[in-house]
Amino acid sequence: MSIKYNDVDWLEALNELDGQAVTVDVNRNVAANFNNTYLDQGNHRYGQQFLYNTLSVKQISISLKLTGSNAYFNEVANKIGGFLNVFEPKRLIFGDEPDKIWEAIPSGQPTLTTDNSTSPPTATLSITFDIPKSYAESQTQCLVDNTNNSRYGSITKISNDHYKVKLNNFGSATAYPKFRIKHNSENGWVSIIKSATEAYEIGNPEEADGKNIKKSEILFDYVSNNRITQGFEDGQRNVAILNDTSQDINGTLFLDGAWGRPHIALADRGTGTKGNRGGSITWEIPADSNGEKGSLNEYFWWRQIFWLGSANQYGFMKICVSDTEGKFLYGVETFKRAGGLGCEYNFMVSDGKGGYRMPLRWTFTGTHLDSQNPFNAERGWSDLQRRDDEIQVFWWGSYPRVKVPEIKGRKSAKIHVFFGDMGTSPQVTHMYLDSIVYRKDYIDGWEDIPNRYRMGSVLEVDMAKGKTYLDNLPTMDGLAYLAEPFGIETGETEIDIYFSSWIEKEPDIEVTWYERSV
The missing domain is CATH 2.40.30.200 (Elongation Factor Tu (Ef-tu); domain 3)
Incomplete structure (x- = not known):
């Protein structure tokens, strides 16, 4: 043996x-x-x-x-x-x-x-x-979903908002499952109930789907099914409005295929007299269902990669928002400007005088390691949320908010992504945009409102770690005060999963765990 x-x-x-x-x-x-x-x-x-x-x-x-x-x-x-x-x-x-x-x-x-x-x-x-x-833990993942029954259990639909889950734990110790729920329509609440004293609830059970005041709309989505290729076709080239004019913008972009998925990347830095050169892609924010352009309340999520191939590489990437008058509002930049592997991630806002300021700055190491680089090949998710003169920024699990009085009342019009090189130095090996989705919030004159879980969003509840993730980002938004992770004992366990009563389409539900043996 x-x-x-x-x-x-x-x-x-x-x-x-x-x-x-x-x-x-x-x-x-x-x-x-x-x-x-x-x-x-x-x-x-x-x-x-x-x-x-x-x-x-x-x-x-x-x-x-x-x-x-x-x-x-x-x-x-x-x-x-x-x-x-x-x-x-x-x-x-x-x-x-x-x-x-x-x-x-x-x-x-x-x-x-x-x-x-x-x-x-x-x-x-x-x-x-x-x-x-x-105890020992199995290397084989047990899986139950709502498409097929298996020896490990079944998921039965009672109604659109109620599902009965039966799980069979063949181990000899309590196991801790992971619930993965992909929303095929908007939802505001998820409750996973094992017993009167064992339940995990997140969201708001009172959240409504049809108030007569505000709503959200996805105005462009280059996330699902590798749709960044469509975004590459839709975007305008080399017309970016950035926080400054320290770069020539006439380079060439292309679709890179590293790791079996498409990315927008810099093919050629272009020419010019400035030290920094590169290329950009710009998307105009479409009109909403009322025909109105521009927004004071918005959210956009994207995935970027910034991974150095060597310490002598230099370059930067900017994601910026401009207003209806063609002026810079706010954005972020990812920068490698010095020797070594140190990189920067900076949040920038308009100073109201034609320039900009940086209220938030962070650093990271541009390697492949999860512990050093939030923008490596397996990750790279980030987002920004604006509520007029207040902006929420995601950085490595935190969500700081910044008041920006200089942009109050100035509506967003376009989103720009720039890929740049510095001087004649080698460019960053993996500097990509993999996906981006834009949502306009609080649109007047329609019955729908922004729901906590948009169509296509994925909610994961990991009972072993006691953590919840939304679209791969950690979240505690709406977590019930008495919510506690629970396990499934040896034998059969019944669990009820409830959603908002108005949910329109059946979600995809998946439960996985690893058996334990004492």
């Missing part, structure tokens, strides 16, 4: 030396120690009151038989010592249960007992691991 710890196959590693190793025994025991906590009952003579029980740290012991020489045994001892020298629990997988992952850390004194009475000599290697979590 193979033993893999911290992604190293021990038998493979030991059998590459001048000897042979085989697994003799793996003792996983039955569950872990069960610890019961009781309360004394005062002057009551008999028994105690049960309070709760827990499973403490589980132990797994393994034994390997070694055949070879004393020199081989010493080599094995050195190598195993290195394998075990870890600072935190690592993945432990056994060949007879390759789907189960134990998070394990060595415990106690490993022993190596030699027997020179045999020919060739043999030795027994014994090691004990602690499993702090006391």
Whole structure:
């Protein structure tokens, strides 16, 4: 039986030396120690009151038989010592249960007992691991959705706003599911109920769909189904209105296909006398359903990539909004202007005098790592929301708001995206726009209003982490005060999912989890 710890196959590693190793025994025991906590009952003579029980740290012991020489045994001892020298629990997988992952850390004194009475000599290697979590987790994802039933359960539609979910947990410990809901029409509320005391509610159950005062409209959407290719065709080239005029704008853009998806990127920086040069694409904000152009209340979401290929690359990307008079209002820039891997992300607003100011500045490192770069290949989501003279900016999980009196009453008209190089330096390897969607809010004269969850939005509730995401961005907006993550016990669990009573189309519901075994 193979033993893999911290992604190293021990038998493979030991059998590459001048000897042979085989697994003799793996003792996983039955569950872990069960610890019961009781309360004394005062002057009551008999028994105690049960309070709760827990499973403490589980132990797994393994034994390997070694055949070879004393020199081989010493080599094995050195190598195993290195394998075990870890600072935190690592993945432990056994060949007879390759789907189960134990998070394990060595415990106690490993022993190596030699027997020179045999020919060739043999030795027994014994090691004990602690499993702090006391359970193993499956590598196979369990899936239940509302398109097909499976052995793991089913989702039954009671009505557009009510679904009955049955989940079968074949593990031997409580598992924590992830709920993924794609809205196929607007919605304002989601309630996931397991019992009277176990529920997760987000949104507003009283949110209406049809007030007679305001509404939102998506005026252009270059997000779904790689529609950035359509955005590339629709946009005007090299007419950008930016926060300053420090760049020549006559470069060439193209559609890059890195990682199997389309991106708008800079093909050629163009010519000019200024140090910075590049190309731009501009989208005019269309008229709303009332035929009115311009907006004081708006929201747009986009995905950009800004990932350096080397430390000597320089360049920048700007996403700016201009008004109906062709003047800069606000925007953000992503900049690499110095040696090394340091990059900037700056929020800019009009100063009302033909210039600009930067009320918010951040820095990041332009690598591929999630911990360093919010604009790497797998991420890049960002958004801006305007409420006349107040703008909300997203930065790495936070939503600071800035008052900008200089733009009060000035309506937005166009959105511009500029890709630029600095001097003759190599340009940033991955500087892309992958998608963008624009929404105008608080439009007069129609019955609809901006709902919390737009059509096409994806809400994810991760019960294991106790976190909620909307379109890949973390959110706590509308989270009920008593909302608590819950798990599904071994066997069958019934869950009810409710939506706003006026939801028009059936959402796509998906429930996934990983089984756990004690």
